Amino acid sequence: MAKAAEKTREFRAEAKFQRTSPQKAKLVLDLIKGLRVEQAINTVHFNNKRIAPVVEKVLRSAVQNANYLSQEQGLDVDVDNLYVKSAVANEGPRMKRIRPAPMGRAFRYQRRLAHIIVTVAEKNKPATGKVVEETPAAPAKKAAAKKTATKTAAKKAPAKKAAKKTATKKAE
Numbered sequence: 001m002a003k004a005a006e007k008t009r010e011f012r013a014e015a016k017f018q019r020t021s022p023q024k025a026k027l028v029l030d031l032i033k034g035l036r037v038e039q040a041i042n043t044v045h046f047n048n049k050r051i052a053p054v055v056e057k058v059l060r061s062a063v064q065n066a067n068y069l070s071q072e073q074g075l076d077v078d079v080d081n082l083y084v085k086s087a088v089a090n091e092g093p094r095m096k097r098i099r100p101a102p103m104g105r106a107f108r109y110q111r112r113l114a115h116i117i118v119t120v121a122e123k124n125k126p127a128t129g130k131v132v133e134e135t136p137a138a139p140a141k142k143a144a145a146k147k148t149a150t151k152t153a154a155k156k157a158p159a160k161k162a163a164k165k166t167a168t169k170k171a172e
Contacts, residue, residue: 008121008122008124009066009069009075009077009121010121011062011065011066011082011119011120011121012065012117012118012119012120013058013059013061013062013065013117013118014058014115014117014118015054015057015115016092016115017092017093017113017115018051018092018113018114018115018116019111019113020050020051020054020112020113020114021112021114022092022112022114024049024050024051024114025051025055025089025114026089027049028044028049028051028052028055029055029087029088029089029116030087031043031044031047032059033084033086033087034083035083035084036082036083036084037059037079037082037083037084037120038080040083041056041059041060044056051116055087055118058116058117058118059084059118059120062119062120063079063082063120066079066082067079077122078122081122081123082121082122082123083120083122083123084118084119085119085120085121086117086118086119087116087117087118087119088116088117088118089114089115089116089117090114090115090117091112091113091115092115093113094110094111094112094113095110095111095113096108096110097109097110097111
């Protein structure tokens with residue numbers, strides 16, 4: 001029971017005050033959430049967004065943090081088995097700027113900054129000796145149950161419409 005309660009370690013890296021809006025950074029971060037680290041690095045490396053190299057650097061830093069801490073603390077972390085647990089772009093402080101406007105006026109605008117945080121963790125290893133496989137008959141039962149559920153739902157919908165029509169005719 002004690003082995004089942006073991007918590008998987010998470011390793012994170014941050015890049016603060018990046019000169020991009022969090023919305024633009026999230027476009028790249030959403031691509032790598034849940035992917036294996038190797039696949040995530042390839043995805044970000046070949047992305048055309050301006051923030052992609054920064055995200056790649058943060059991701060590599062998180063992997064190096066995992067490698068370093070596993071050596072320092074004597075943890076058994078398989079770097080090849082890591083995946084991107086979360087990738088977040090939080091709002092940083094805004095820089096207030098002024099743009100010249102017609103007739104000597106000035107328009108204010110804000111330059112947004114983002115804090116990028118990437119967390120990697122190790123995939124849970126299945127419990128030793130217990131391999132759970134789904135039997136081929138089980139998916140067939142699930143599919144049959146879904147088909148019958150949709151058929152009954154389809155039959156009920158027209159009946160309700162017909163009931164409404166007869167009720168309106170009686171009211172007239």
